[in-house]
Amino acid sequence: MLDDMDRRLLRHWQADAGLSPAELADLTGLTAGKVSRRITRMQEAGIVQGVAAVVDWAALGYTVEVSLRITLDKTQGNAFDRFLEEARQLPEVIELQTFLGRVDVRLSVIARDMAHYQQIYREGILTLPHIADIEALMHVARIKSDEALPL
Structure with missing residues (x-):
């Protein structure tokens, strides 16, 4: 279900969930629009279940x-x-x-x-x-x- 680009995107996003689609695009070589579409697809598939603030x-x-x-x-x-x-x-x-x-x-x-x-x-x-x-x-x-x- 996930391709190499999805995995690359998720690796960067897991490291810093505060990255914007534009920043993720710079890190992955995709356009911001493609990053947004991939994130939306992964959210709809239940792979990404949310982005949360981690409180110490x-x-x-x-x-x-x-x-x-x-x-x-x-x-x-x-x-x-x-x-x-x-x-x-x-x-x-x-x-x-x-x-x-x-x-x-x-x-x-x-x-x-x-x-x-x-x-x-x-x-x-x-x-x-x-x-x-x-x-x-x-x-x-x-x-x-x-x-x-x-x-």
């Missing part, structure tokens, strides 16, 4: 990140659905992932400090339904964080 939450005062590995009590048929529905409502939960295996769900939780995390944990996390076990992993450093695809 640490710069906004969130200095703590905890990864919670949660095992659910699956004796209830709707355990996953109810848990995920309610976990989505917690604003400090910045990522939710589900797994096959002993761990069912992983949450990434951010907080301003440890006291704030303790409040989120007690008033938010522990009130979520169907939790059988929780393991908390405190983030020390983010070594690599890259959503760019190797195109």
